[in-house]
Amino acid sequence: MAIYAIGDIQGCYDPFRRLLDKIQFTPEKDTLWIAGDLVSRGTQSLEVLRFIKSLDKAAISVLGNHDISLIASHYGLFKPHKTLTPIFSAPDREELIDWLRNRPFLHVDKTLGYCMAHAGISPSWTLEQAISCAQEIQIPLRSNQASSWLKEIYGNKPAKWKDDLQSYKRDRYSLNSFVRMRYSKAKGALNFHLKKNPFEMKDKYPKLMPWFLCPIRKPLPVKVVFGHWSSLGFYQDENVIALDTGCVWNKKLTAIQLNTEIITSVECP
Secondary structure: OOEEEEOOOOOOHHHHHHHHHHOOOOOOOOEEEEOOOOOOOOOOHHHHHHHHHHOHHHEEEOOOHHHHHHHHHHOOOOOOOHHHHHHHOOOOHHHHHHHHHOOOOOEEEOOOOEEEOOOOOOOOOOHHHHHHHHHHHHHHHOOOOHHHHHHHHOOOOOOOOOOOOOHHHHHHHHHHHHHOOOEEEOOOOEEOOOOOOHHHHOOOOOOEEEHHHOOOOOOOOOEEEEOOOOOOOOEEOOOEEEOOOOHHHOOEEEEEEOOOOEEEEEEOO
């Protein structure tokens, strides 16, 4: 059995299927971990949702920021991205949205030694805190109050974690950490605006650093697999694996076999 982690698909169904063919993925025996952002700027988001849903337990997909935006648009909170129009006219729209909002924010396999979250894990959190915060925000998103919760949850503050955060402030920090985080200051305050490659910007923004290099980052017993950061591209060290290699920007879609850390990519013209 092989376990593969794949970066942001963003509605690019054809490259996704080519990548599965290239790694010889077999759903009867293999498992996919997908780093979120199943939908958005690509033109085949509907096909991506239907296919991954059909894989059932052979695919574990965490929620990304574009997935959350789709759910919010479904409830009328935002105008959907134009590439998502086929989803809104699909006869199985309700079923797909319900399936999507029941995806986790965090997936952990301590035996394998990996976890996955779309943007990563806050440098202020232990693994157990991350698991707890993910469970806390999964409850309202999966409930009948999902629309009202999403209406309150958007925003950039608070940017710094405190154990006594409560209600929407606590949920907002957690959601942003799991689906939007890229940069951090040295003491852990997150920055949600800057998107560029951190290793090209460190002279221009000396007080900012990738969240995974924050000096206060809590040590975790697992390696964090994440996507979300296409300008960073593929990156790997002893603590993290970044997998968003910019498929929707005409670059590549990348998979890594977690059992062996063998990397496979396909071009995304």
